[in-house]
Amino acid sequence: MRAEGGETRLSEDLRLPKPPGFIRSYFNRFPWVLDSLIAAGYVVPMGAVSLVAFVASLFGASPFTDDPIRSTPVWGLLMLYTTAAVTVGLLFRRHVPFVTATICAAAMLVSAPVTNQIDAVPMMFALYALAVYRSARAAWLWTLIASAVGIASTVLSDPxxxxxxxxxxxxxTMLMTIATLVGITFGNRRRYIQALLDRAQQLARERDQQAQLAAAAERARIAREMHDIVAHSLTVIVALSDGAEASIERSPETAKEAVRQTGITARRALTDVRRSLGVLTEPDGRGGGAAPIAPQPGLADLPELIASFRAAGLPVRFTTSGEPPADLPLQVTVFRVVQEALTNALRYAVQVTAVDVVLRYVGTPGGGSAVSIEVTDDGVDPGRGASSAGSGRGLIGMRERVAVYGGTVSAGPAGSRGWRVNATLPSTPHDPGGPR
Known part of the structure; x- marks a missing residue:
């Protein structure tokens, strides 16, 4: 009961129109039925009058007036044609209200002074149609015309x-004004309801578009996360496996350590993949209990990340300066950029002797942190002779992450030897409502 009362109050607050009843609904579905009834209501009495006038005019007489002009067969025939024209105009008044108004105004002049009262009725319907299906300005203009024509017909009858x-x-004037006011009222209501329907359709389209954009953004985010997890882990695993194979006879202890690191990296990657898939499939984000929830990696996890690359044979030197930002999403972005840059160096750089990772943090008065990330290796001909071909998704992912903060990413050769990745994140505080 409380819910129903709340819906009633909501409807009153929104000033929603009452739904049409059975009769209005029927005529809204079948407008030709109503137009036919209106036309029949006019043509029956007016047709009888016109037929009597025509028959009488054949004998040189007129039962309605002593005017000799209206006692000729021409005038009787004109009465029949006028009646037929007004009837057809009433049938099509919704589609051609201006034509209907013109015909009705002409009929008022032709039939004067015989049937002025009857011909005023179709003129009222014409004004109503103008107000509903065209505009209030057109209806008021034709109200003045109809009033003037009505006065002119009386003057022609007896000046x-x-x-x-x-x-x-x-x-x-009073009858035409009433018809116009009624038409304007119903026309405004009709346009208001149509505006509500159009607005509802527009909101539905915008909702569907927002849902599609959100789904696309979420798919892109998931693709970035899976790429960061899989590409990094598999690259490290491949490097550790190659190192273990190469040193298994010469240095069994080194090979054993490489195999151990391979297992650790593989298990960590498997846990991350299960967690990501669990977020997609389980409402509580726990993946059915297969992998517990853990926070996203941050700056505190960078030493462990660099250690895993060192274990894979990449000589990484890590340098930081300044106060690290406390913004957790910004830390995730920094971590993923460093991870992707080191993964690319491990996969594509040849004859690497040094990889420098330099992070510079600059605090700002507004509470934000500007971050500069530079990862440089001295590999010969980076990318050539690599064991796997890249898809370019890693650089795209880096640019998308950094673009959230309005930053930029550049990647290219570092002179005649080596490769440099440089990312800059300006001091813009993170917007929690923005994309992740």
Whole structure:
């Protein structure tokens, strides 16, 4: 009951229109039925009057007026054609309201003074259609025209009867004004409902687009994470395995240590993969209990990361300066950039004697931290003779991560020997609502 009351209050606050009843719903679904009824309501009495006038005009008489012009067959035939034209105009008033209004105004002049009261009715429907299906400005303009035509028809009937002219003119003006006001009211309601429907459709489209963008962003994030985990771990495992194979006879202890490091790296990678897949498949993010939740790697994990590369045979020298930032997402970005740069050096650099990792932290008055990352190796012809071909996803991932902070990444040869990766993250505090 409380929920129903809340929905009622919400509807009242939003000023939502009442849904149409059965009759309105039926005529909304079948508008031709209503238009046919209106046309029939006009053509039955007016058709009878026009037929009587036509038959009487064949004998040179008119049962409605003493005017000799209206006692000719031409005028009787014109009455029949006018009645037919108004009937067709009423049938198509929704589609051509201007044409319908013109026909109805002309009919008021033709039928004067015989059926002015009857021909005022289709003119009112024409004004209603103008207000609903075109605009209020057009309806008011034709209200003035219809009132003027009504007065002119009275003047044509009896130009010396001032009382009839004034009285009929006021009556026509009042009737046309009422029809226009009713049309404007229903037209505004119709446009309001249509605006609500259009807005709802627009919101639905925007919701679907946002969902698609969010899904694409999430897929890109997952791809970056899986690339960082798999590429780094497999690269280290391959290097350790090659080192163990090469030293198994010459230095069994070194080979044994390499195999041990291979197992450690493989188990760590397996745990990370299970954790990532568990986040995707389990609501609680625990992957069914297969791998416990652990925080993302940060700056405190860099020594362990560098140690794993050293164990794989990469001579890494690590240097830092300044106060590390406390922003955890920024730390993850720094960690992943260093990880990717070292992975590329291990995979592609040939005859490496030194790899320098330099991190510079610069605090800012606003509480942010500007970070500069530089990873340089002295390998000969980097990338040539590597055992695996790269897909370029690693550099793309680095650029996307750094772009979150408005930073830049550059990668290229370091002179005639070596390769340098340089990333700069400006001192812009991380936006929690931004992409991860």
């Amino acid at each position: 010396f009867d001032l009382a009839s002219i004034v009285g009929y003119g006021l009556l026509m």
